[in-house]
Amino acid sequence: MTYSELFEQIQKKQSFLCIGLDSDIDKIPKHLMQKDDPIFEFNKQIIDATHHLCVAYKPNIAFYESQGISGWQSLEKTVLYCRENYSDLFLIADAKRGDIGNTSKMYARAFLETLPFDSITVAPYMGEDSVSPFLEYKDKFVILLALTSNKGAFDFQYFKSQDEGMNLYEKVLLKSQQWGDHTNMMYVVGATKAEYLSDVRKHVPYHFLLVPGVGAQGGSLKEVAEYGMNSHCGLLVNSSRGIIYAGSNEDFADKARLAAEDLQHSMSQLLSNYFD
Amino acid sequence: MTYSELFEQIQKKQSFLCIGLDSDIDKIPKHLMQKDDPIFEFNKQIIDATHHLCVAYKPNIAFYESQGISGWQSLEKTVLYCRENYSDLFLIADAKRGDIGNTSKMYARAFLETLPFDSITVAPYMGEDSVSPFLEYKDKFVILLALTSNKGAFDFQYFKSQDEGMNLYEKVLLKSQQWGDHTNMMYVVGATKAEYLSDVRKHVPYHFLLVPGVGAQGGSLKEVAEYGMNSHCGLLVNSSRGIIYAGSNEDFADKARLAAEDLQHSMSQLLSNYFD
DSSP, X not given: OOHHHHHHHHHHHTOOEEEEEOOOTTTSOGGGGGSSSHHXXXXXXXXXXXXXXXXXXXXXXXXXXXXXXHHHHHHHHHHHHHHHHOTTOEEEEEEEEOOSHXXXXXXXXXXXXXXXXXXXXXXXXXXXXXXXXXGGSTTOEEEEEEEOSSTTHHHHTTOEETTTTEEHHHHHHHHHXXXXXXXXXXXXXXXXXXTHHHHHHHHOSSSOEXXXXXXXXXXXXXXXXXXXXBTTBOEEEEESHHXXXXXXXXXXXXXXXXXXXXXXXXXXXXXXXXXX | OOHHHHHHHHHHHTOOEEEEEOOOTTTSOGGGGGSSSHHHHHHHHHHHHHTTTOSEEEEBHHHXXXXXXXXXXXXXXXXXXXXXXXXXXXXXXXXXXXXXXXXXXXXXHIIIIISOOSEEEEOOTTOHHHHGGGXXXXXXXXXXXXXXXXXXXXXXXXXXXXXXXXXXXXXXHHHHTTTOOTTTEEEEEOGGGXXXXXXXXHHOSSSOEEEOOBSTTXXXXXXXXXXXOBTTBOEEEEESHHHHTSOOSTTHHHHHHHHHHHHHHXXXXXXXXXXX
């Protein structure tokens, strides 16, 4: 999916919602455990109930890997189910990968070829050759970690160079623009620090930002839009637990739909404020 | 395996060699393609031929993930084969993972429980809560990226704070010592910059260092030992391509053994220099 096509989907659905599929075998409704593949069945019902309310799904790869081979089977089925049934979705592998060039090439193959994701989250610590193999795929995106929403973000991401007059996360934003542009790169920017979004926007006015941390992690959607929206929306706001675990019984998919509708309604309002 | 047990293995085998299993379906000998699981068959023959010459194996997870579910099957079989046949091996999942706390917990489960590795490489960008879930496993190790051996290492790892008087990689070494110690943490330090090993040793005198980059990436084993060895050896030096692809025909495992013997002989000499 291209930058323009993603914006078209946002306008059509009046939503910039990404739903995080952090599907945990210990948290999904108990009645699903009778199914052959409980995790896939859970994801399928969530997707069927919410696909018209969001533009993206983001399976969190750790949750699948924790189950070994059966987890990879659930992941593959989920991605293929989206591709076969809903052609308008942007699919993000939340994998936080990154290694030396010949190894990142293998991770790129894993998530952008073997599994047909549109994008993958990548950690910047190892620099250009750890990121560039992911950028060689046409109409696919690297989503590079810049400023994350967890407590540990303060350990290194704000490490400041007086020489260069900036923090590490700003250096990541600037340096990485030599490797790709807004048509093949996005950034992860945590919503728990919405006030920083305006600083981020000074460095990357055109890029999409993947914003975790609205909902369970405490960010405010209104502030995110105020500081982060650009002329192509430029935002994918993720909610995981607040949607997928909104219910815990047989009606869990309906509950998830209601939670997603709440967010989509708010997003529709924010989009109309900006684009009218 | 504990810190002391690893040192015992090094003394017993007179080797601090780690063999990287970057097993690539496009590079393994062609005759193996007739086997049910060519990658596992390749690994099995390499391990049978070299296990007495090394203390550790390091499957590079990207190469397995690039093959999807069948790759995970090859990986699982490889790890279980080591566990069942050679109880004295230290097994490293070279995975470069790291995410927010509840997600790193899942990666820890994937590689330290579901797959019975002794250790996993972890990227530091997201800070403490991205690393600490891996540290909760008794007698297992986090191997944290500090100074990597690739060109991209220069993009961020040398980012310097005048305030703190150090580079990012030094900050990672110092800060992370608040989370764990030499009994549950090691560091990745690239051998292409052997002269930096003495700087690294000032910060982490007791920790083991996992040193990639000897061989294909150009580092010198002698310099690594000179600058990096400590009273418990404190080094695991990795070679991947130089050993596993030493041959490309039916005698590939013999060729791998010869290449590993060369390194083990050099290591034995360096150990005797240090410990006599």
